[in-house]
Amino acid sequence: MKWISCLSAVATLLVSSSSIAAQDVEKRVSALIERMSLAEKIGQMTQAERSHASPKDVKDYFIGSILNGGGSVPGENERSDWVGMISDYQDAARSTRLGIPILYGTDAVHGHSNVKNATIFPHNVGLGATRNPELAYSIGLATAKEVAATGIHWTFAPTLCVARDDRWGRAYECFGEEPSLVAEFAEPFVKGLQGDTLNGNTIGENRVIATAKHWVADGGTTYGTGDEGYAIDRGDTQLTDEELQRLHISPYLPALSSDVGSVMVSYSSVNGKKMHEHKGLVSDLLKDELGFVGFTISDWSALGEIPAETNRERVVRSINAGLDMIMEPEKWQEFITDLTAAVKAGEVPMERIDEAVRRILLVKASSGLLENPVSPLALSAQGDSVLGNDEHRALARQAVRESMVLLKNEKSLLPIEKKSKIFVAGVHANDIGFQSGGWTLEWQGKSGIDTQGTTILEGIQAAVSTVTYSEDGKGVEGHDVAIVVVGEDPYAEGWGDYRPAPCEKCKPMSLSAEQRQLLDRVTDSGVPTVVVIVSGRPLMVSDQISDWQSVVAAWLPGTEGAGVADVLFGEYAPTGKLPVTWPRNLAQIPINFGDEDYDPLFPYGFGLSY
Template identity: 75%
Template sequence: MLVSISSHAESSLQDRVEGLLAEMTLAEKIGQMTQAERQHATPEDVKKYYLGSILNGGGSVPGKNRRQDWVDMISGYQQAAQSTRLGIPILYGTDAVHGHSNVKDATIFPHNVAIGATRNPRLAHDIGVATALETAATGVHWTFAPTLCVARDDRWGRAYECFGEQPDLVSEFSGPFVKGLQGGGLNGNTIGQNRVIATAKHWVADGGTTYGTGDEGYAIDRGDTRLEFADLERLHIAPYLPALKADVGTVMVSYSSVNGTKMHEHKGLVNDTLKGDLGFSGFTISDWSALSEIPAETNRERVVRSVNAGLDMVMEPENWKEFISDLTDAVKAGEVPMSRIDEAVRRILMIKLRSGLFEHPVAPIALRADADMIIGNAQHRALARQAVRESVVLLKNEGGVLPIDKESRIFVAGSHANDIGLQSGGWTIEWQGKSGVETTGTSILEGIQDLAHRKVSYSADGTGAAGHDVAVVVIGEDPYAEGWGDYRPAPCEKCKPIGIGEDQRTVLDNVRASGVPMVVVLVSGRPLMIEEEISSWNSMVAAWLPGSEGAGVADVLLGDYAPTGKLPVTWPKKLSQIPINYGDKEYEPLFPYGFGMTY
């Protein structure tokens, strides 16, 4: 699907690929298929093993996590790669999934569930552009985004990475987001134009797995999706089509299974459907150490199965030497045909050439004297604030408490009101995210204080509300990412309730006892079980995981902007209703998919 360059240019690139391929040894080819993590591979390793790619895991950062630290690190890897016999540059990848959120002081955009609530694909495009600029400014070439999952079960801890529960909604954002990141396609100079290579993930149906018991209790992440192909195509493959049409450079394969077969060994869906039927011409990349989950007796067998299924590049963060050794032996033994190796390397080299990596091993923007001004700049923060206010969904407003009069005596409560880490969620500076992350931004409390005309009172525990005109209580989930965010019933080590914790109930009780009208702001990656509580709230908004620009929530609360957000997911009454999705035969939610009030 080479849609963005002329036939002459395409032919020229193909000649360059075939010329390189003809010169490459087996070791050089397998090196190109290998991706290692920065803490486990040095520039000297890149030079010795001809590594094709380096990535960083969530929370794995160079130096003091400043822009120049990233540029220096990536330049070191590139110098090593270019000193090899063929001088093929490395691709450096990162999880810039809601902005370049590994990097201190970068703009952190709302997570995808919030973007889905905006119903504004153009906004997603612009977020992609801003993310690409900040990512390129650190020298990074490639982001593992966008996530195109369709979240069919809120118990899944990655549900907030999805734009919503309906394939048509996810499809609306798929193409624009890719175009924002990459530009008009991989046009031969994508990196030179300070864009990045995008990744559609996780192929396929990671949001449709069946909830059931596993070795560590209740498991849904990396589980099994059980569907007939027609339903798989309708629900989970459809959102990839706009991304493929937009010329997405890479596709990351899911940890999960489809009808009992792990996707990383599913030749039918990776090689035959994605590459064959859908004409995907980029390269496939495995997820983090995902080959280890293929049920086989030896690592070599897992390697053989995955590569023969159509995996082109393999993300082996720590055990990459074992991958190289096992694949080399498998090829020599005839277990993986050389034609499969050549196809993988051909795809990888073509993306490197089509992105302009050979001409720009470090993006031009990263080398500019004013490059530090790109990270978290005012324009990008304004865009993020716009995304926040467009994503806020007003779910209840009795007595016209909202919007809040700026002359009111405003009381704010709850730890989530004054913590950028809590409002940003997972994949923020660290893999799982955390409370109190040190990065530039504005909390929800600070946003309210900035807009209000009178002094705003704040109490984390909710005491002291009496005498105020209105109380804004900001509560929600603690940050989490994959695995740790899955719902499991107590007692268990990793229990993650889908509701309001006892400490937050105390905050609500303290404010309720004051008799002051109460506005509840929920900061969460998914609907929380609130049916027993909501009757005592005057107003309630879903703020999702807004990221670094919490002032966007204040914009709506204090009436500078009327709420326009619509639910991208169904809001259940109770846990026993999950999974619940629009179109179900029995559908009696607390709030239906698409619901959202305004002023």
């Protein structure tokens, strides 16, 4: 497979600038590998989930990595619970013959979002709307500190997908639909999390190892009939090599040149071949041509996506394709058994095992993990003042207001005069779970989550003195302005995919019947109406938008809902620009900037101001 020269040029840059290959680290890792048994090597290639692998399992099986799934938390989900758990795992790992610490990973994808009272930032689609990569650096840095304060070393972020079809339920994890926009955020986000390079003793300096995901083209899957109806998540991306490079590979180049420590491989396929067995795109392109020197990791139980008769065959295909660490949250023992047997039978060369282990250990050594199994911040009293602190919440509030996109503003209804009698309606106005979306305390997210933050309603109440709130919109008469907050329920991968009814778990990409009735009730009153849409993607509103004087896309703002009020009442003028095209109707999807017959409701890059 031949790729254009700009891709190959990155390899030279990485080799010359990478500090992972520093001589002292190389010698240290080589000495470890020479002493390792096959069991110890395969243990380093294994990642298990915290609720399915105890510290004793880490010791007995030499497990090299632990993660927590969404919603899987220790104790009462306090900082001390996390630090205690990580310490227990590290004590077990350090008690083994070679004493190699585990690498603990978590999905801190919009802040340290599994941990109670952490700062929850807007999801990536909102950050894309800010057009502010420097802000992404600051968010990466703040997230790293909060993650480090709990003793965790590694986050599965940033997501560098390019959202080419908003029916995909993970579209909000992307910064936008244009590869150039995604690329702008890749380097600053990685450097915010890791520091300039991994050689800066990342973990000792209270940073964390970053992950570029999901390699590659997860945002370009073809919409079509699957096993469960109309499937798009884990689907197939069908395109030419040139299109693959231009749309989906190019955003990774800044992350690779920033020394990103790991790359997570996608569940999806490219031209019919599952990425987890795609040697051409994982080993040949990512590692050899592009010079990626960190390690690759599979997604959650993703080997099961490979079409094969036995688990052993799936293991062999994935490892030989270039997967270095395998995330087998529950069936990690089966993975160890099958890979051990495959190596002894000659189905996986020992050279491939040694390469995988070398890559993993190089990241562990160069990041400072060997010296700091638990980050210094986690072990200090200072760690108590990091999680959800005022500085980080102020940063999140800034991100919220910069992400707001003003779509419509008839008669300059916005900004609202603070002396006005304000009526607020809609359940989305007063629920941190709704405004934070998926990957917040739980995998799919939920309403009514128990964590610190400010709802949109609370932000409005803090900004003005006369506010009436009604979930169902009754009692609007007599007010000067109505603010109706509507949107999607929380969701994550799979369950967030749009599919035609009936589909119990899927999301409709339109307002519910109850929300439409609420809006009709308010607009029929004659009170000027501002509609705030809380969603991870565009919703189909063409048939109602003419009744609304002002419309604001607030995306999924996270815990700092006061940032919405900042814009509504003119403390800050809106500056956000659409990171994705807003269609007129479902029939237009997929629709992307540059398409023929491009005629959306609002084009990519659209955004009004005051």
